Amino acid sequence: MNGWYEAIFVNPWPWWAGGLVIGLLVPLLYYTENTALGVSTGYGSILKALLPRTHLSWLNSKTFADGPGWRLFFLGGMVVGAFVSARLSGRPLTTPEMGLFTATVSWTPLALVAFFGMGGFLLGLGARVAGGCTSGHSIHGIANLHTSSLVATIGFLATGILTTFLVRVFILGGGA
Amino acid sequence: MMQRKLTFLVLGGIFGFALSRVGASEYDLIYGMFTGTDLTLAWVMITAILIGHVGMLALNGFGGTTRRGEKITVKAKPLRPLTIVGGGIMGIGWGLSGACPGTVLAQLGEGKVIALATTAGLILGTYVYARLVDRESWPESRG
Numbered sequence: 425m426n427g428w429y430e431a432i433f434v435n436p437w438p439w440w441a442g443g444l445v446i447g448l449l450v451p452l453l454y455y456t457e458n459t460a461l462g463v464s465t466g467y468g469s470i471l472k473a474l475l476p477r478t479h480l481s482w483l484n485s486k487t488f489a490d491g492p493g494w495r496l497f498f499l500g501g502m503v504v505g506a507f508v509s510a511r512l513s514g515r516p517l518t519t520p521e522m523g524l525f526t527a528t529v530s531w532t533p534l535a536l537v538a539f540f541g542m543g544g545f546l547l548g549l550g551a552r553v554a555g556g557c558t559s560g561h562s563i564h565g566i567a568n569l570h571t572s573s574l575v576a577t578i579g580f581l582a583t584g585i586l587t588t589f590l591v592r593v594f595i596l597g598g599g600a
Numbered sequence: 601m602m603q604r605k606l607t608f609l610v611l612g613g614i615f616g617f618a619l620s621r622v623g624a625s626e627y628d629l630i631y632g633m634f635t636g637t638d639l640t641l642a643w644v645m646i647t648a649i650l651i652g653h654v655g656m657l658a659l660n661g662f663g664g665t666t667r668r669g670e671k672i673t674v675k676a677k678p679l680r681p682l683t684i685v686g687g688g689i690m691g692i693g694w695g696l697s698g699a700c701p702g703t704v705l706a707q708l709g710e711g712k713v714i715a716l717a718t719t720a721g722l723i724l725g726t727y728v729y730a731r732l733v734d735r736e737s738w739p740e741s742r743g
Contacts, residue, residue, distance in 0.1 A: 439640050440710030441620025443647020449615055450648075454672045456722050461652075463702040465728040474723075480730040497605045499705055502619070506709025509620035518711035522698065525626030526714070533633070537642025537717040543697025544721020545728075546689050551701050552729035554686025555677040558700040559615075561687075562645060565677065567652030572679035579687020580694060587695025588634035 433512045450567050457494075462560030463502070464551035466495035528596045554579065616706050625706035627698035634695060682740060697721075 431437075453459045465487065472478070472488045473496065520526065521538075531539070551557040554576040556565065562580065565573020592598040622644050623629045632638025656674070664672045677683075694700050697718045699707055704722065707715035732738055 426694040436623060437618070437620060437621040438741060439643040440647055442618050442624070442644045444651055445614065445618040446622075447648035447651025448655055449611060451659045453611060454656070454674070455659060455666055456611070457604060458666045458709065460674070463705070464726075467701065467722055469732070470723055471727055471730065478730075479699055480734055482730045482733050486615035494605055494608045497608040498615075499613035501609040501614075502616030502702065502705040503709040504609075505613035505616025505618075506620040506625060506706035507616075507711075508613070508709075509617045509634050509706075510710040515710065518713055521677070522712060522714045524631055525627055525698065536714055539716050540697050541700070541721035541724075542696075543693045544718035544723075545725040546693030546721075547697060547699070547701055547704075547718070548693075548722035548725025548727075549729050550686045550688070550690025550693055550725075552686065552726055553682050554690055557702065558645075558694075559692065559702045560631055561677070563648045563652060567649045568656060568674050569653070570676035572677045572683050575679060575683050576677075576687040576690075578683045578689040580700075583688045583691030584634050584694045585691075587692045588631060591695060592631075592635060 435513070447567070450564050455579065460560060461564040462556055463499065464548070464557040464560060466499040467548055468552075469493060469495040470499070524596065616701070619703055619706040620710055624703045625699070625710055625712070630694070630698045630703075634668055682739065693721075693725075 451460050453461050455459065468483060468488060478484070483528050522536075527537070547557070554561065555572065556576060556579065560574040561570075561573040566577060617624055622640075624641055624644065629638060629641050633641045659672065666672060690700075697704070699715065699718050701722060704715050704718045708719060735739075
């Protein structure tokens with residue numbers, strides 16, 4: 425029994441276990457709430473919560489008719505779930521590290537905030553223009569054989585590969 | 601209504617837990633996927649797509665209704681020229697930040713401080729979209 429607890433709650437999961445659980449969320453969300461798996465629209469819910477009296481038409485569309493609503497609970501649940509995961513595996517409460525990136529460069533905090541903030545900005549803008557992100561398009565959409573989701577995912581991967589190549593060569597000093 | 605919110609909280613919790621467990625919130629695994637040196641997360645996504653597809657087939661096989669007996673409606677997002685443009689913009693952000701709009705939330709939960717900057721950028725990018733679609737010059741009337 426102890427081995428099972430360790431495998432699920434303490435140790436990292438193998439790729440197939442993560443794929444299994446994440447994939448099952450697609451039918452589970454339809455079965456429970458008739459809702460498509462997706463995250464990026466939830467950032468509109470955050471805006472709606474921050475700007476309840478906004479005149480922007482997208483934030484007054486029927487997507488946000490119930491106010492900030494359930495999407496905030498889904499996004500909040502994701503933060504909590506990862507928090508629990510990190511606690512159970514005994515990680516530090518906070519860390520300034522970001523893997524290979526902060527292990528390689530020695531940037532000031534301001535430069536890091538600007539760089540990752542720019543990355544986030546493009547994630548937010550791009551996901552809305554494309555109509556979804558990795559969860560809504562790449563997992564939910566392709567699982568339901570939606571052409572637009574395949575096209576969006578080709579876009580994500582194409583520039584993701586190109587950008588990471590440039591980051592590797594020009595910032596992290598890896599060979600071309 | 602409360603039960604609905606609780607369901608989303610629990611399913612979101614499982615999603616965040618799984619993303620964290622499988623390492624989707626790790627910069628190095630995103631980097632590895634995009635440089636081809638570690639395809640762990642590519643396999644996670646492929647498995648999730650296959651399981652999601654089979655799960656939807658099973659759900660339809662059992663009548664295609666929710667737990668409350670409503671008919672399940674799956675709507676494809678529209679395919680437009682901007683789909684690939686937006687996808688391309690988001691991919692740059694993915695490559696720069698080592699996160700996507702979902703995994704950054706897992707990074708936050710794990711206490712990765714830099715994820716605060718990524719999240720702030722994401723909210724700002726979403727706001728700029730909301731401003732852009734209100735302009736007459738936006739190529740599509742509706743986002």
